[in-house]
Amino acid sequence: MPSKTEQFLSLLDGQPVIPVLKIDRVADAVPLARALARGGLPAIEITLRTADALEAIRRVAAEVEEAIVGAGTILNARQFSEAEAAGSKFIVSPGVTRELIAAAANSKTPLLPGAITPGEIMMAREAGLDFLKFFPAEQAGGASFLKALASPFAGIRFCPTGGVTTRNARDYLALPNVVCVGGSWVAPDELVRPGDWAAIEQLAREAADLLKA
Incomplete structure (x- = not known):
């Protein structure tokens, strides 16, 4: 049986950039996910930073078959469960806590926890x-x-x-211990607000090609 890391990496399937999305209007979620998927970035992270985030995840999970939707900014076990129930295929948190580790241990949904200090990394590895x-x-x-x-x-x-950003993404992707990067530049507010899905699709296509250049 594959590990949760292998499960997560198989979901990404070599995708170099995970779009990190803040959905202000739930009606934007489905066309945005479709545009990103068309551009080659099907795995997306919808952050729980807005009131409509869970509903956005539900709609993408139900209506955009080509998308792999995950939930970000998960801070506790309750949010983990809510995001999972909404259809999230993976969970992302800004940090690592014992509560989240326990929630992930009792779930089939992989967790990508934040860790920046040696101590946090060691805690996650344990x-x-x-x-x-x-x-x-x-x-x-x-x-x-x-x-x-x-x-x-x-x-x-x-x-x-x-x-x-596009300016430094390749610096990260060139490192042997980096699988992918997360970024919001592929879906900027100035394109999401007017619904310029074609422009977002093009940004996604450029991001998806970062490892090829």
């Missing part, structure tokens, strides 16, 4: 978690910090998120 979110990436030391973690934490892989 719990059997070896694919971690590095957040906030740029503020915590960026690609050079992550590069320094590769040797003492061999086998631990990361998804840097926070301050990652």
